[in-house]
Structures are given as structure tokens and as C-alpha cells.
Amino acid sequence: MNRVADILAVKGSRVHSVTPETTVYEAVARMVDHDIGSLLVVEGSKPAGIFTERDHLRRVTVPNRDPRFTPVRQVMTTRLISVSPERTIEECMAIMTGQRLRHLVVTEGERVVGLISIGDLVKQVSEARETEIRHLTQYITGTA
Numbered sequence: 001m002n003r004v005a006d007i008l009a010v011k012g013s014r015v016h017s018v019t020p021e022t023t024v025y026e027a028v029a030r031m032v033d034h035d036i037g038s039l040l041v042v043e044g045s046k047p048a049g050i051f052t053e054r055d056h057l058r059r060v061t062v063p064n065r066d067p068r069f070t071p072v073r074q075v076m077t078t079r080l081i082s083v084s085p086e087r088t089i090e091e092c093m094a095i096m097t098g099q100r101l102r103h104l105v106v107t108e109g110e111r112v113v114g115l116i117s118i119g120d121l122v123k124q125v126s127e128a129r130e131t132e133i134r135h136l137t138q139y140i141t142g143t144a
Helices: 004-011 024-034 053-061 089-099 118-141
Strands: 038-043 046-052 103-108 111-117
Touching: 004 089, 004 103, 004 111, 004 118, 024 038, 024 053, 038 111, 046 053, 046 103, 089 103, 089 118, 111 118
Parallel strands: none
Antiparallel strands: 038 046, 103 111
16 A cells, blocks of 8 residues: 555545535534544635645634634635546655645545545554564564
């Protein structure tokens, strides 16, 4: 497994989303309910941005905005980078590192088919390394 499609096959392709008019309070409640750290912000059928825990801290908590009355539109991150399901994990990690992002939207043509985080990538790399170490250990010790 070294492609985005492989991660989505395990993780699933469901993307939790809100509209730009959703209040920050409602968005945070949804993230808590689903145990996730971000929501895609969708206007019509098109991605308009992403709302993350970091957005909440930087643009709501620190400036002391009231989340019950602040629409996500005012505090979301509008810069989105998308990748195809065929991109490799290594390519995605390079994009995220170079662009200082924690999330990539996965698209096929104009259609959103998933959302991956840096945590998803790190988990996949870690699991792949553990498997490789186990196989090498079995080979060396002759227990394969």
C-alpha cells in the first residue's frame, strides 16, 4: 500500500462537510461527534475550503470570537490542494511538507472522493515499516 487509493480503501472515502454558513459551534460539535479534526466546507457541490481545529484556535479562540455566531466562512482555510487517488504517499508527504498543510482533498476529475490527513500518511508509513521489519526478522531468523 503506497497510494492514496490504498489509504482510502482502509479508511473509507466518506468526507464530512459543512456549508460556509454553518456556525463554528455546529462545525466543532460535528467534528467531536465524528472524532475528526477537520471538515470540508462545500458550497453547492464544490469545495470552498476546509475548517480545522487549527482554524478554530487561531481564528476563533485567540481573537475571542463567539463560535455560536461566527460562520465557518469567516474562519475557514480557503487554500485547498487536491490529489488523485493514484498519487503516492511519498508524493503527498512532500506536498504537505512543502506547502505546510495537514490535509489534502482527494479528487477524481471534479468529484471529491476523500480527504486525507498527515496522520493518515504517517500511520500508513509506520504500518508498512512494521511489516517490513517483521518480514526481515523472520527471514534472518529463518522463522518465515
